[in-house]
Each structure stands twice: as structure tokens, then as C-alpha cells.
């Protein structure tokens with residue numbers, strides 16, 4: 309059986325990740341491709357419990373790292389890896405790049421510690437492709453405020469969101485083979501079309517198998 313593809317969506321608050329995950333899943337399923345939608349933190353009962361704890365409290369960056377990593381280890385082993393093995397495509401709303409950015413580049417946790425934990429919680433199941441949705445900080449904030457129910461990350465100051473955007477751009481540039489930086493300031497339809505074009509070039513046209 310051919311392994312499924314593992315696609316992750318990353319970006320700052322209100323970048324439009326959840327919207328694009330749903331759009332892509334709809335399109336893949338319409339084309340007969342079995343697709344699972346999942347998210348981080350979360351994705352398993354334990355992961356969802358960790359999500360409640362970590363989004364509700366304000367732990368130290370290294371505590372956050374360990375909590376997100378615990379949720380991720382369960383998620384990869386119990387949901388992502390089995391689905392891929394079964395030939396199912398997995399679309400995940402946030403994954404390793406969120407940790408590298410929030411806990412690493414912004415939280416100050418050393419990259420070698422993050423990398424070592426990835427080797428035990430994720431490897432060899434790294435994403436085949438990652439869309440990093442890039443929106444100006446004020447646009448992302450406007451969208452999350454309009455949606456309501458802000459998390460403690462959403463509620464940070466504007467200067468934090470500017471740094472967040474820069475950090476995601478930096479993370480994307482560090483792995484240009486895997487990460488595609490997308491202009492997320494366009495309409496949802498335009499972004500969905502661009503994502504589909506990119507995906508088709510990578511996987512369907514055989515540029516990457």
C-alpha cells in the first residue's frame with residue numbers, strides 16, 4: 309500500500325490554517341483520497357486534555373515544550389503514523405514548526421533541545437509538505453478578534469505578533485524543500501487555489517513521490 313501524504317499548516321494566530329485544512333480535505337475527498345483532519349495541540353484524547361491545560365495556564369517555555377511534545381508523541385504514534393501507513397492523507401493544523409517558533413525562537417528554548425525531542429517524538433514521521441500562511445500581524449489579530457474566544461497566545465501584544473510572523477518566515481526559510489510560504493492575506497478562495505496548485509505540482513505531477 310502506498311503511504312499517505314502528511315501535510316501540515318502553520319502560521320500565526322488567525323492566519324487561516326483551520327479554514328485551509330477544511331478546504332483541502334474537501335477537495336482531496338472529492339477526488340477519492342481518504343483524508344484525516346487533525347490538530348495540535350490535540351489529536352488524541354490525551355492530547356486534547358493537554359491542550360486544555362497548556363492553553364489555560366501560563367507555563368514556562370520549557371514546560372510548554374514538554375507538554376506539547378508529550379501530546380505530539382501520542383499523536384504521531386496513535387493517529388498520524390497509522391493513518392499514513394494505511395494510505396490515508398493526514399492534514400494537521402500546526403505541528404513541529406509551531407514548537408520551533410513559539411517555544412524556540414520566541415520562548416528561548418534552545419534549538420538543539422527541541423531537535424533532540426523531535427527525534428524521539430516525531431522521527432521519522434516528518435511532514436512531506438508544510439504550508440506556512442503568512443499574514444500581517446494586524447490582519448491576523450483582526451480575524452481572531454472578530455471570531456472571539458481568544459486564547460492567551462491570541463491576546464498577546466501586537467509587537468509579539470509581529471515577532472511571531474518574522475519567526476514563522478525564518479522557520480520556513482530554514483527548510484525550503486518542505487515549507488512553502490503562502491501569502492495568507494488573500495481571499496480564502498485564492499489561497500485554496502494556490503495550495504491546490506502547489507500540491508498538484510509536488511505530488512500529482514510526480515515532482516516528488
Ligand code: T5A
Pocket residue numbers: 319320321322323324325326327328348349376402403404406407408410411451452454455459461462492493494495496497499
Ligand atoms: N502552540 C501550538 C505552541 O505554542 N506550540 C506548539 O507546539 C503548538 C502545536 C493553539 C496555540 O498553541 C500554540 C500556538 C497557538 O497559539 P489554537 O486555538 O489552535 O491555539 O490557535 P490557532 O491555531 O492560531 O487557531 P486560529 O483559529 O486562531 O487561527 P487559524 O486556524 O489560523 O485561522 P482560522 O482558519 O480559524 O481563521 C480565523 C478567522 O479568520 C477567518 C475565518 O473565517 C475565521 O473567522 N478567515 C479569513 N478571513 C479573511 N480572509 C481569509 N483568507 C481568511 N481565512 C480565514
